[in-house]
Amino acid sequence: xxxxxxxxxxxxxxxxxxxxxxxxxxxxxxxxxxxxxxxxxxxxxxxxxxxxxxxxxxxxxxxxxxxxxxxxxxxxxxxxxxxxxxxxxxxxxxxxxxxxxxxxxxxxxxxxxxxxxxxxxxxxxxxxxxxxxxxxxxxxxxxxxxxxxxxxxxxxxxxxxxxxxxxxxxxxxxxxxxxxxxxxxxxxxxxxxxxxxxxxxxxxxxxxxxxxxxxxxxxxxxxxxxxxxxxxxxxxxxxxxxxxxxxxxxxxxxxxxxxxxxxxxxxxxxxxxxxxxxxxxxxxxxxxxxxxxxxxxxxxxxxxxxxxxxxxxxxxxxxxxxxxxxxxxxxxxxxxxxxxxxxxxxxxxxxxxxxxxxxxxxxxxxxxxxxxxxxxxxxxxxxxxxxxxxxxxxxxxxxxxxxxxxxxxxxxxxxxxxxxxxxxxxxxxxxxxxxxxxxxxxxxxxxxxxxxxxxxxxxxxxxxxxx
Amino acid sequence: xxxxxxxxxxxxxxxxxxxxxxxxxxxxxxxxxxxxxxxxxxxxxxxxxxxxxxxxxxxxxxxxxxxxxxxxxxxxxxxxxxxxxxxxxxxxxxxxxxxxxxxxxxxxxxxxxxxxxxxxxxxxxxxxxxxxxxxxxxxxxxxxxxxxxxxxxxxxxxxxxxxxxxxxxxxxxxxxxxxxxxxxxxxxxx
Ligand code: HEM
Ligand code: HEM
Ligand SMILES: [Fe+2]
Numbered sequence: 001x002x003x004x005x006x007x008x009x010x011x012x013x014x015x016x017x018x019x020x021x022x023x024x025x026x027x028x029x030x031x032x033x034x035x036x037x038x039x040x041x042x043x044x045x046x047x048x049x050x051x052x053x054x055x056x057x058x059x060x061x062x063x064x065x066x067x068x069x070x071x072x073x074x075x076x077x078x079x080x081x082x083x084x085x086x087x088x089x090x091x092x093x094x095x096x097x098x099x100x101x102x103x104x105x106x107x108x109x110x111x112x113x114x115x116x117x118x119x120x121x122x123x124x125x126x127x128x129x130x131x132x133x134x135x136x137x138x139x140x141x142x143x144x145x146x147x148x149x150x151x152x153x154x155x156x157x158x159x160x161x162x163x164x165x166x167x168x169x170x171x172x173x174x175x176x177x178x179x180x181x182x183x184x185x186x187x188x189x190x191x192x193x194x195x196x197x198x199x200x201x202x203x204x205x206x207x208x209x210x211x212x213x214x215x216x217x218x219x220x221x222x223x224x225x226x227x228x229x230x231x232x233x234x235x236x237x238x239x240x241x242x243x244x245x246x247x248x249x250x251x252x253x254x255x256x257x258x259x260x261x262x263x264x265x266x267x268x269x270x271x272x273x274x275x276x277x278x279x280x281x282x283x284x285x286x287x288x289x290x291x292x293x294x295x296x297x298x299x300x301x302x303x304x305x306x307x308x309x310x311x312x313x314x315x316x317x318x319x320x321x322x323x324x325x326x327x328x329x330x331x332x333x334x335x336x337x338x339x340x341x342x343x344x345x346x347x348x349x350x351x352x353x354x355x356x357x358x359x360x361x362x363x364x365x366x367x368x369x370x371x372x373x374x375x376x377x378x379x380x381x382x383x384x385x386x387x388x389x390x391x392x393x394x395x396x397x398x399x400x401x402x403x404x405x406x407x408x409x410x411x412x413x414x415x416x417x418x419x420x421x422x423x424x425x426x427x428x429x430x431x432x433x434x435x436x437x438x439x440x441x442x443x444x445x446x447x448x449x450x451x452x453x454x455x456x457x458x459x460x461x462x463x464x465x466x467x
Numbered sequence: 468x469x470x471x472x473x474x475x476x477x478x479x480x481x482x483x484x485x486x487x488x489x490x491x492x493x494x495x496x497x498x499x500x501x502x503x504x505x506x507x508x509x510x511x512x513x514x515x516x517x518x519x520x521x522x523x524x525x526x527x528x529x530x531x532x533x534x535x536x537x538x539x540x541x542x543x544x545x546x547x548x549x550x551x552x553x554x555x556x557x558x559x560x561x562x563x564x565x566x567x568x569x570x571x572x573x574x575x576x577x578x579x580x581x582x583x584x585x586x587x588x589x590x591x592x593x594x595x596x597x598x599x600x601x602x603x604x605x606x607x608x609x610x611x612x613x614x615x616x617x618x619x620x621x622x623x624x625x626x627x628x629x630x631x632x633x634x635x636x637x638x639x640x641x642x643x644x645x646x647x648x649x650x651x652x653x654x655x656x657x
Contacts (some may be wrong), residue, residue: 032579036617044620045579046568112559112628123562125576160473164480182562184555186572186639187502187509191495193575226473233476241483244491253647254573255508256498261645263494327649331574331582398578408648410589413581414615 001362002073004080004147007087009362011066012355014094016444018059019348021101023440025052027433033426047108050121050128051101056343057126058097061137063351064208065144068165070358071215072148075162076155080147089143096136100129117182124189126197127179134179141176145169160229161211164236168207175199187255194250201342202271202313203243209305209350210235210278216302216353220293223285231281238274246271252323253330261323268321272314282306294367295360297450300377301353308345316341316388328403333425334395341388355447363451370450376442383436387429394425504551508643512550515540515634519641521588521651529646532585540601540637541630550634556627557635564622566632573644580619585651587633587640593652604636605629 029048032038072080080086103120110116118131127134148169152162178196183189214228248264282303286293293299316338320329329335360368398416406412416422469475501507518535537544545553561567567576570583586592587604591614595603608629611619624632 032617040618041620044569046565046577049568049577049579050565109564109622112556112563112631116559116563121563121565123565123567125567128565128568160477182558184551184558185502185504185509186558187642188499189558190573190575191498191502226471229473230471230476233473233480236480237476237483240480241487244484244487247491250575251498253644254575255502255642255644257501257508258645259494260498327647330647331571331576331578333578336578403648404650407650407653408582408585409652410581410586410591410614417616 002079003083003087004069004073005358005361007083007090008066008068008070008358010090011062011069012351012358014090015059015062015066015351016355016447018055018062018097020440020444022052022055022059023433023437025049025055027430027437028052030426030430030433034423034430043105044108047104051104053126054100054104054128060205060343060347060351062093063347063354064205064212066358067212067215067351067354068144068148070354070361071212071219072151074219075157075159075215076151077157078151078155081150081154082143082147085143086147089140092136093140096133100133103130104128122179122182124179124182124193127193129179131180134176137179138173138176141173145173159225161214161232164207164232165211168204168211171199172204172208175204190254191251191256194247198247198250199244201346202246203240205347206239206243206274207236209347210239212354213278213302213305213350216298216350216357217282217285219357220295220298220302220353221285221289227285231277234277235274238277239271242267242270242273246321249321249323249326252326265322269318271321272310272318275310275314279306279310295356295365296367296369297373297377297446298353298356298360298368300373301349301356304377304381305345305349305353308341308349310345312338312341312343312345312388316392325399328399329395330403332395332398332403333391333422334399337388337391337395340384340391344384352443359447359451365451368451370446372442372446373450376439376446379435379439379442381439383432383434383439386432386435390425390428390432392425394422394429397421397425510534510638510641511547512554512638513545513547514641515550515554515637516544517641519587519637521585521640527646530649530651531646532641532643534641539598540634541605542598550638553631553634554638557631557633557638560624560628560632561635564624569619572639573642574647579617582648583636583639584642584644584648585640587637588652590652601630601633601637604633608632 025048029045029052032045032048069080069086107120110120120130121128122130129137149166152158152166175196178192181192210232214232217223218225218228245263246268248260249268251260251264286299286303291299320326320334320338356368360366397419401419402408402412402416406415502509505511514534516537516539518538520533520535521530522533523529524531566583569577569580571577573584574582592600592604605626608624609626611621
């Protein structure tokens with residue numbers, strides 16, 4: 001195993017630990033909705049939410065770094081350039097995350113001055129981390145970028161996938177600079193903030209996970225490089241062709257001119273197309289192999305990624321992306337429903353698929369199977385479906401009653417809190433969240449033990465495949 | 468066939484990316500102009516010296532904020548520079564306390580508490596006539612009370628901080644948001 005791959009295992013481990021913390025903070029955040037005085041003035045809702053969504057971003061970034069460090073040596077046929085620096089940066093990353101989490105938990109917020117921005121909490125959604133930590137993350141990302149570019153330069157093998165990844169890293173890092181400013185004008189603040197949020201998750205991250213899943217498919221199913229690369233280019237063309245101007249679906253109501261209603265609505269309505277393309281690609285590839293991959297969990301998580309991306313991001317996003325609907329669905333639990341489903345489908349499932357490939361690789365197994373992964377697969381996906389279902393019902397109720405009929409006032413908000421569908425949605429989200437947590441526990445049990453068990457059990461699918 | 472050659476698709480990817488990015492940059496320049504205070508959609512900060520209302524504009528087919536005559540905030544007439552400093556402070560209050568991880572601003576944020584886009588114009592606060600409204604809201608921010616299902620915590624705002632946040636909300640209520648939130652205040656209007 002390359003040093004880079006050992007680093008990958010470390011990154012994936014850290015990602016899974018943060019995934020666990022994210023689930024804990026998610027369940028915590030959901031309790032405030034059903035228990036009105038829960039931890040009031042001690043540990044307020046916003047602190048729980050900040051911890052939930054920041055661990056969300058960080059564990060995915062760590063998962064992506066892990067995936068790239070895992071595949072990169074195989075792709076370039078050599079150890080990753082600058083690996084020693086990368087190993088140091090891993091610990092820098094972990095230390096920064098731990099300190100920021102401790103400050104969020106124990107200090108929570110500061111006075112309205114620059115000190116708070118630099119050392120406590122910047123209070124901008126998803127990028128609340130204080131500026132010193134954002135600089136740290138930027139440094140980690142720059143070293144990561146250097147690793148990828150330098151390895152490609154030193155290697156004689158420069159594949160199309162690798163080149164796409166390199167070009168994607170530029171906007172990925174540049175957009176993160178958006179995590180620093182504190183503009184007075186809320187319209188301008190949000191205008192730029194969406195470049196970070198939307199152009200990350202609906203453009204640069206989509207390309208990044210596209211590269212990662214391309215490598216995963218080649219390793220998992222032995223799909224030919226020519227096919228995978230052509231698909232990747234089609235995906236880039238369509239994702240960026242629709243997603244860049246699709247940014248306009250966040251510019252309907254923040255003070256920006258009215259032309260965004262047409263432009264944003266039109267282009268974002270096309271955004272599901274590439275996601276549908278990926279489903280077709282995944283079905284085609286696994287169909288030609290009759291679903292027979294040695295690494296069963298990785299195959300199922302790869303398929304879950306393709307479907308989840310299309311349904312969670314594409315279908316759930318499409319539902320509320322036209323301004324005529326969004327005028328009412330905007331900023332409701334409906335948004336939260338889509339946010340959960342899309343992140344889970346597009347990114348979390350992909351990271352878990354790579355995790356299983358790395359587990360197999362590090363335990364020198366071609367095949368992986370068993371019973372535990374099926375339980376965790378079922379519980380996690382069922383938990384997620386239950387949560388987003390509850391949130392969708394609550395969100396539609398909110399869109400119709402608080403927004404459309406109630407006119408979004410404080411009074412309309414209060415009335416909503418007592419509406420049965422909304423209340424039931426909040427309980428449903430919490431209940432299925434607990435189910436999801438059980439799935440997480442099962443996943444951890446499985447990745448720690450799978451492939452270490454009796455050889456016979458693990459080799460079963462190979463026999464099946466041979467039969 | 469040419470479609471079997473990845474290079475064909477690569478050319479398509481590069482072309483569509485460059486073209487769409489160029490269009491985005493042009494639109495961004497235009498939009499930034501409109502959302503600069505004093506631009507077509509965002510008022511100057513000294514709008515806090517005026518009365519603000521929100522009503523249906525039948526020509527545009529949507530709700531639009533209207534700026535009326537003088538209605539001072541905290542009994543003070545702010546120059547544009549003073550107003551800018553005050554509202555800048557308000558933004559720092561909003562960021563430092565992470566209001567956005569409970570509330571939404573222009574519909575962006577968290578869904579635990581009411582949308583604050585037009586909070587200044589909320590029927591609850593409209594009960595307070597003239598300059599009393601600012602004081603009532605500042606008092607609430609310093610010592611929140613419960614009206615609904617769950618209450619807002621005490622975030623230890625000083626009087627200055629609370630007033631700056633109120634000024635922020637007043638300025639924000641005058642931003643033209645293409646009709647969001649639709650029908651604000653009408654359902655409860657007396
Ligand atoms: C992987 C892809 C995607 C991810 C991870 C994702 C995630 C999210 C998240 C987290 C939000 C909430 C943002 C916030 O206010 O904090 C959001 C909002 C939104 N997304 Fe997506 N999304 C994806 C793709 C899409 C697609 C393809 C569409 C459209 C077809 C879409 C349409 C929307 C819309 C309209 C909103 C705004 C909701 C509102 O007005 O409150 N998304 N998305
Ligand atoms: C144990 C399961 C989970 C529970 C109970 C939970 C609960 C919550 C709650 C209560 C919020 C705050 C929403 C608000 O502002 O009202 C939230 C936000 C969010 N969560 Fe989760 N969550 C869970 C798992 C996840 C997972 C697995 C993901 C993604 C992979 C995720 C992604 C998000 C995102 C993107 C937001 C921000 C959404 C927005 O503000 O529009 N959560 N979650
Ligand atoms: Fe978006």
